[in-house]
Amino acid sequence: MLNSLKYLSRSAYFFLRQRRWFSKSDLGKEEQQYSIYSAIRREGFTVLDGYKSAEWCERARADVLKHITDRSVTTPQLEDTRIVGVEKLSPYAHEFANDPLLLRLAEMYAGGAETLFYCMANHVTYRGGYGSGGEWHRDSFRRELKALIYLTDVTDADGPFALVKRSSGNGRIFIDTLRMALWGVKDPTRLKDAGERLGYHAIRAKAGTLVLFDTSAIHTGIPIKEGHERLALTNYYVATKDIEIHRAYYRDKVKML
DSSP, X not given: OHHHHHHHHHHXXXXXXXXXXXXXXXXXSOHHHHHHHHHHHHHSEEEETTSSOHHHHHHHHHHHHHHHTOTTTOEEOSSOEEEETXXXXXXXXXXXXXXXXXXXXXXXXXXXXXXXXXXXXXXXXXXXXXXXXXXXBOSOXXXXXXXXXXXXXXXXXXXXXXXXXXOSSHHHHHHHHHHHHHHTOSOTXXXXXXXXXXXXXXXXXXXXXXXXXXXXXXEEEOOOOTTOEEXXXXXXXXXXXXXXXXXXXXXXXXXXX
């Protein structure tokens, strides 16, 4: 019980420190931006079909795959291979990473100045039943946006990205944190089988589909089937004032270009 109380108090500290309870976003008058923003606030994510053309995705895929086998730039994971900072290698990733609309949406959602931390290429192939991202998790408690684009068509067999709808709300986060405390789990963002318990939405879509999601929503990649692959680009945005903190944290954990 004592350990559970210590865990709960630690979780509450991080929740209160990172969560922006009464953020006032400058929504502007752009109807499309407001519609996207509202959908993410409500559901925890939104999906935009055809954000890039199939032809653009095919060129981007070929370009990124040239670097995936280069061990000097990749960070191999148990479940996938990643290039952190791929925008420095690929003109297609650079274009996606510097999309002004995506940065604008990230700032609207966070309620303050945001900076692109990096764009990541994520290549998923069959590795014994693991899904990209590992167990169901939240990245943090902070209200923060990621932008993910599929460069390949994604079906159930291709290990689709998946989320638990409306899991980024304060109430859901509090309940999950309390449950993890009672279970004695040390990290309140790692949520074991939460997707199976709560029900999840897998995003099966064509290449060029954009997924914008709150990183405090519960998410992971569904395990891919043998003989299939998934390739995606993901923009990571962070608070501008905290970027050096993030660089210091990740410096020894991944290869950052």
